[in-house]
Amino acid sequence: MADGNLDDVFKKYCGLPMVNMRKCLENFLQASHQCLKEEDRVGLNVTMAMVDAAIDFACHNSGDRIALFMAESGMYCVEKHKDDMLTCLNRTVPSIFQDDFNSNSMHFYVFQKENCAKGEAIIRCIEDSLLQCEDPTPSNLVHGLLKSMKEVTPCARTANHAAANYGPSLHQIVTLALIWGFSHHHYLAIN
Numbered sequence: 001m002a003d004g005n006l007d008d009v010f011k012k013y014c015g016l017p018m019v020n021m022r023k024c025l026e027n028f029l030q031a032s033h034q035c036l037k038e039e040d041r042v043g044l045n046v047t048m049a050m051v052d053a054a055i056d057f058a059c060h061n062s063g064d065r066i067a068l069f070m071a072e073s074g075m076y077c078v079e080k081h082k083d084d085m086l087t088c089l090n091r092t093v094p095s096i097f098q099d100d101f102n103s104n105s106m107h108f109y110v111f112q113k114e115n116c117a118k119g120e121a122i123i124r125c126i127e128d129s130l131l132q133c134e135d136p137t138p139s140n141l142v143h144g145l146l147k148s149m150k151e152v153t154p155c156a157r158t159a160n161h162a163a164a165n166y167g168p169s170l171h172q173i174v175t176l177a178l179i180w181g182f183s184h185h186h187y188l189a190i191n
Contacts, residue, residue: 010063010066010067011062011063013063013066014063014066018059022051025051026048029044046152046153049152049153050149050150050153052152053149053152056148057145057149065144068137069137069138073134073138077130077135077138077139078130080133084128084132085126085129088128088129089121092121092122092124093118116153119150123143123150126146127142127143127146
């Protein structure tokens, strides 16, 4: 496929498919609203703001950042270093791999105040793993994506890192970003 055609795919993908995906996620979060305690409900707004920030970053200039990530072997880099990332995540934030269906916690997609430190550890694991790639561009783009998402949370607005123990679950940011990246890769592979 010629680069011009690939640009058209990203432009199209950042159009209606992204609008539909966002609306679907927004509906899911709105439906979840009634299942949450009052104090947790505001977290859904933060989660949606993080999703919007990710979409804005990835679809900037009709998807140029996605195209650059793909052109610089970003998916190959992620695939090559996914075990490093998972090992680091399991070592530094093992709770993200624990399925605790008995608790009332919906930490996967609800902004929760205790997760800023976990989010920082997740970001470090991902960035450190991706920096092992031959080209730093994929790591830089993922860093930009995660940074843009974090900037819309109270974690980013906290002056004191020690006081940042009341921020969003960056686990959800990373999970959404990776799911989006892998689903995007799959979408391109089948179209």
